[in-house]
Amino acid sequence: MYRSVIALLLLLGEYASAHQFTPTYPTLRQAHVSGVMLLNMSLFNNRKEIEWYSINIFDKDWNSLAFASTDKLINLGYLERKNIEVYIRTRDKDRIVYVCSKSKTLATVKNPSIITSRICSKVKNEVFNSNNLTTG
Amino acid sequence: MINTLPERRKPLNRIFLMKKSLILLAALPCVALANVPIMGTVESKCVIQTDTTGVYGNPSPSELSTSGTAGGVQPIVRYDILAADHYKAVISYPNSFSSSPELPDVVNWTGGVTVGQTSDAGMSAFEAAKIEYNNTVEFDLTIAGSVWFDVDSTADYGYDKSFPAGDYTAMVLAECIAQ
Numbered sequence: 001m002y003r004s005v006i007a008l009l010l011l012l013g014e015y016a017s018a019h020q021f022t023p024t025y026p027t028l029r030q031a032h033v034s035g036v037m038l039l040n041m042s043l044f045n046n047r048k049e050i051e052w053y054s055i056n057i058f059d060k061d062w063n064s065l066a067f068a069s070t071d072k073l074i075n076l077g078y079l080e081r082k083n084i085e086v087y088i089r090t091r092d093k094d095r096i097v098y099v100c101s102k103s104k105t106l107a108t109v110k111n112p113s114i115i116t117s118r119i120c121s122k123v124k125n126e127v128f129n130s131n132n133l134t135t136g
Numbered sequence: 137m138i139n140t141l142p143e144r145r146k147p148l149n150r151i152f153l154m155k156k157s158l159i160l161l162a163a164l165p166c167v168a169l170a171n172v173p174i175m176g177t178v179e180s181k182c183v184i185q186t187d188t189t190g191v192y193g194n195p196s197p198s199e200l201s202t203s204g205t206a207g208g209v210q211p212i213v214r215y216d217i218l219a220a221d222h223y224k225a226v227i228s229y230p231n232s233f234s235s236s237p238e239l240p241d242v243v244n245w246t247g248g249v250t251v252g253q254t255s256d257a258g259m260s261a262f263e264a265a266k267i268e269y270n271n272t273v274e275f276d277l278t279i280a281g282s283v284w285f286d287v288d289s290t291a292d293y294g295y296d297k298s299f300p301a302g303d304y305t306a307m308v309l310a311e312c313i314a315q
Contacts, residue, residue, distance in 0.1 A: 018185035117184040122314035
């Protein structure tokens with residue numbers, strides 16, 4: 001019994017690890033300013049060697065789109081979670097497809113091989129839905 | 137007319153009432169705690185975990201390799217997938233050094249990504265269905281669970297030239313893209 005409890009605790013501890021970026025499918029909301037839309041994202045860091053993350057927004061062809069956020073480069077300590085508000089122009093609401101967070105490594109880190117992680121969520125906007133309707 | 141005074145409570149009754157109020161008072165915090173909700177959210181998500189950061193071995197003066205036989209350590213990346221068919225894993229092995237001594241000659245890069253351990257036997261199918269282009273390998277994460285990807289990277293310098301002495305760093309990019 002004790003063994004299973006310890007194993008479960010270990011598994012749970014191991015599960016909540018590394019780089020997480022949620023939600024998978026965020027929805028655009030009208031911001032309090034007209035002409036601007038808002039995305040709410042959450043970033044969690046469980047990578048000891050990483051303290052910085054960047055946010056980027058892309059269209060379906062991976063072209064970068066303009067956006068504003070409280071922090072484009074986020075300082076996130078080990079086991080810290082941060083809620084991020086990303087603002088985009090309303091005229092880009094049908095172009096935005098991917099919202100990505102990417103780990104950043106300091107130049108002072110001297111590991112011979114470094115793993116950079118990037119997680120991209122997908123905004124299911126009108127373009128995505130209409131494409132799905134035509135293909136489906 | 138004779139007004140009768142209300143009968144005074146007996147001392148025993150008063151003690152009993154006081155006890156009742158104390159019990160009620162003590163029960164109050166319990167009532168408050170009982171109303172605290174326990175909340176949880178289950179959502180599809182992809183977690184990237186760096187299982188092993190690799191190390192380049194230097195089996196010959198002109199070669200750096202993460203292969204075990206070359207004295208290196210393979211980088212291993214673990215993906216945890218909560219819901220199937222929501223993400224694809226895109227892993228790129230290095231095609232340049234992010235930091236190194238000055239290298240006047242060309243470095244030839246080779247590498248690969250293979251499925252290592254899996255939490256579900258069906259995940260071995262990821263290997264057969266992988267798509268490779270340039271220095272990138274894509275896997276459709278069609279089964280929920282955990283999967284470990286082993287990354288190979290080899291750098292050959294010039295035509296049998298020796299790598300200059302110094303520190304070399306190269307990046308493996310592990311991506312999880314929502315579908």
